[in-house]
Amino acid sequence: MTDAPVLVPATGPxxxxxxxxxxxxxxxxxxxxALFGAAVFLFIVLAVTLGPLVWTLEPTFIDIRAxxxxxxxxxPFGTDQLGRDILARMMAGGQVSIAVGxxxxxxxxxxxxxxxxxxxxxxxxxxxxxxxTNLFLALPLLPLLLVMVMLFRETLARSFGPEMxxxxxxxxxxxxxxxxxxxxxxxxxxxxxxxxxxxxAARSIGTPPRRMILRHVLPNVLSxxxxxxxxxxxxxxxxxxxxxxxxLGFPPDFPTWGRLLFDxxxxxxxxxxxVFWPGLAISLTVLSVNYIGDGLRDALxxxxxxx
Amino acid sequence: MVDIEHGAEVEPARPLVKIRDLKxxxxxxxxxxxxxxxxxxxxDGISFDIMPGETLGLVxxxxxxKSTVGRSILRLYDVTAGTVxxxxxxxxxxxxxxxxxxxxxxxxxxxxxxxxxxxRMTVANIIGEPLDEHMKLSPEERLARIYELMDWVGLNHVFxxxxxxxxxxxxxxxxxxxRALALNPKFIVCDEPIAALDVSIQAQVVxxxxxxxxxxxxxxxxxxxxxxxxxxxADRVAVMYLGRIVEIASRxxxxxxxxxxxxxxxxxxxxxxxxxxxxNRKPIVLQGDVPSPANPPKGCNFSTRCPKVMDIxxxxxPGIYDFGDGRQVACHLYSESMTMTGEPTAGETTN
Numbered sequence: 034m035t036d037a038p039v040l041v042p043a044t045g046p047x048x049x050x051x052x053x054x055x056x057x058x059x060x061x062x063x064x065x066x067a068l069f070g071a072a073v074f075l076f077i078v079l080a081v082t083l084g085p086l087v088w089t090l091e092p093t094f095i096d097i098r099a100x101x102x103x104x105x106x107x108x109p110f111g112t113d114q115l116g117r118d119i120l121a122r123m124m125a126g127g128q129v130s131i132a133v134g135x136x137x138x139x140x141x142x143x144x145x146x147x148x149x150x151x152x153x154x155x156x157x158x159x160x161x162x163x164x165x166t167n168l169f170l171a172l173p174l175l176p177l178l179l180v181m182v183m184l185f186r187e188t189l190a191r192s193f194g195p196e197m198x199x200x201x202x203x204x205x206x207x208x209x210x211x212x213x214x215x216x217x218x219x220x221x222x223x224x225x226x227x228x229x230x231x232x233x234a235a236r237s238i239g240t241p242p243r244r245m246i247l248r249h250v251l252p253n254v255l256s257x258x259x260x261x262x263x264x265x266x267x268x269x270x271x272x273x274x275x276x277x278x279x280x281l282g283f284p285p286d287f288p289t290w291g292r293l294l295f296d297x298x299x300x301x302x303x304x305x306x307x308v309f310w311p312g313l314a315i316s317l318t319v320l321s322v323n324y325i326g327d328g329l330r331d332a333l334x335x336x337x338x339x340x
Numbered sequence: 341m342v343d344i345e346h347g348a349e350v351e352p353a354r355p356l357v358k359i360r361d362l363k364x365x366x367x368x369x370x371x372x373x374x375x376x377x378x379x380x381x382x383x384d385g386i387s388f389d390i391m392p393g394e395t396l397g398l399v400x401x402x403x404x405x406k407s408t409v410g411r412s413i414l415r416l417y418d419v420t421a422g423t424v425x426x427x428x429x430x431x432x433x434x435x436x437x438x439x440x441x442x443x444x445x446x447x448x449x450x451x452x453x454x455x456x457x458x459x460r461m462t463v464a465n466i467i468g469e470p471l472d473e474h475m476k477l478s479p480e481e482r483l484a485r486i487y488e489l490m491d492w493v494g495l496n497h498v499f500x501x502x503x504x505x506x507x508x509x510x511x512x513x514x515x516x517x518x519r520a521l522a523l524n525p526k527f528i529v530c531d532e533p534i535a536a537l538d539v540s541i542q543a544q545v546v547x548x549x550x551x552x553x554x555x556x557x558x559x560x561x562x563x564x565x566x567x568x569x570x571x572x573x574a575d576r577v578a579v580m581y582l583g584r585i586v587e588i589a590s591r592x593x594x595x596x597x598x599x600x601x602x603x604x605x606x607x608x609x610x611x612x613x614x615x616x617x618x619x620n621r622k623p624i625v626l627q628g629d630v631p632s633p634a635n636p637p638k639g640c641n642f643s644t645r646c647p648k649v650m651d652i653x654x655x656x657x658p659g660i661y662d663f664g665d666g667r668q669v670a671c672h673l674y675s676e677s678m679t680m681t682g683e684p685t686a687g688e689t690t691n
Contacts, residue, residue: 230456252458
């Protein structure tokens with residue numbers, strides 16, 4: 034059969050000149066939830082980054098006479114027990130919380146994938162790495178986090194400044210203590226993939242392990258990684274709030290969503306609306322990221338794409 | 341019969357593939373300390389030769405080690421013992437780097453075309469992977485080579501950007517064949533390449549394999565449990581039972597007059613197309629199951645099920661008896677008439 038290569042296929046448009054990322058985008062667009070999630074997430078990110086330019090009240094400015102005020106025109110979300118504007122604090126806190134969530138998730142997913150893939154692919158390392166994973170799973174995480182904070186807060190604060198230092202500390206502490214689930218899921222998937230015939234075929238070609246992992250293994254474990262990444266953002270935001278609550282996260286006057294939530298818990302009886310805003314923001318962020326992850330996973334799978 | 345060009349040479353050609361006493365054991369670990377308690381003897385000391393341009397059919401029932409032989413020959417497993425020589429190069433025990441440079445001459449076609457193609461790669465990338473690994477080609481040269489390979493196996497060029505799930509089983513197997521051909525191999529292991537295909541597609545793929553063999557002078561090890569297909573494509577046939585070769589002979593002789601009791605039973609199970617002779621066919625039904633390869637019986641492996649079993653079969657492992665013309669049988673039935681030989685001889689390819 035020697036058809037001319039210029040032959041146009043009978044079905045579908047000629048996609049030869051198109052990058053496959055356009056196909057990914059086309060599929061992503063068909064996922065309503067993912068589009069909606071992306072819109073919400075974009076809105077939240079824009080609100081917390083560009084919002085302070087419009088709403089110029091300082092999040093740390095104390096107006097003690099206006100304390101515990103309900104929603105008014107001056108303070109649309111009300112004020113807290115010291116009279117600080119909650120809208121401004123929500124925006125400032127959102128920047129930190131989203132940054133912490135994303136960065137900690139990245140660290141934990143990178144670590145989890147690295148350890149999962151190496152332990153699944155190289156049988157010799159499996160016992161050692163899975164032992165390490167189980168060890169980390171068995172560790173009581175909160176005391177461990179406390180020790181890490183005690184040990185490194187001062188040093189990091191000295192070299193990066195108090196806020197940046199705490200950020201690095203918290204992000205790495207959360208990342209280092211939350212990679213285990215990802216590692217175990219990825220290892221299981223890799224063990225199954227390794228026995229598939231296309232991996233054997235690549236071996237018979239002589240593909241070295243490094244390219245084997247990048248070309249054949251990683252793209253096929255993308256779905257579980259994506260799922261644990263989106264769930265990881267939620268866990269990271271919540272762990273950060275727990276740390277702040279224990280007084281081991283950011284300084285008390287430094288707002289994060291978690292901090293706002295825990296401050297508001299004390300006044301739950303009198304002013305329940307104060308729990309509502311940070312809670313809503315955390316839930317919306319987590320939910321929208323989950324939907325984005327769902328859509329991305331579908332869009333990156335050629336079997337689902339174009340259906 | 342496939343016409344083999346250099347079958348006319350006066351001097352017998354050197355075998356392309358030379359396998360001696362190949363053993364592949366999979367260790368069994370158990371207990372608290374994962375101690376080594378035994379081995380699954382998937383391949384237990386087999387030897388054969390394949391001449392250039394020849395097709396050797398390897399048949400046997402499920403679990404007898406056919407696929408393991410194919411994979412061990414290509415060093416997809418680290419063999420336990422024995423030597424594999426392809427085109428004069430030792431394969432079984434060389435280090436990874438020198439093995440990598442030998443990979444292009446030996447390739448494999450897999451059983452399940454669904455599982456043997458990475459679902460996240462386009463056809464062009466699948467066929468192009470061997471090229472990326474072993475050749476330095478410009479993007480244009482690479483694409484030209486991919487199109488050439490797609491022409492060889494009869495795939496339309498517009499399929500290049502598509503993904504494996506968009507194809508039928510037969511088309512997928514063609515993609516697998518194109519990938520195997522990419523590096524101009526000399527020797528291809530076909531590991532049940534048609535077992536997962538519809539009957540209507542099987543003939544297509546087998547004809548494609550035959551045409552490519554003629555055109556590119558390929559040598560095949562054709563692993564199959566489909567005896568009629570082996571009869572069609574193979575020049576010589578080796579019959580395996582529980583990790584060992586029990587009989588190896590040219591296609592005509594093996595199908596006309598099987599000597600080993602296992603071969604006889606195997607061939608008697610093939611239905612005859614002619615209803616008259618089908619009525620008179622008396623299949624030899626073997627009793628019992630195949631013994632576990634982790635714990636093979638003493639003496640001859642087939643002694644537990646053999647209809648012609650003798651006392652000696654349960655005690656002593658039979659040697660290989662050579663009948664000349666490349667015909668060898670491992671059975672005590674022929675111990676009186678024949679002298680034993682250790683060295684397998686290559687079958688002369690008949691015309």
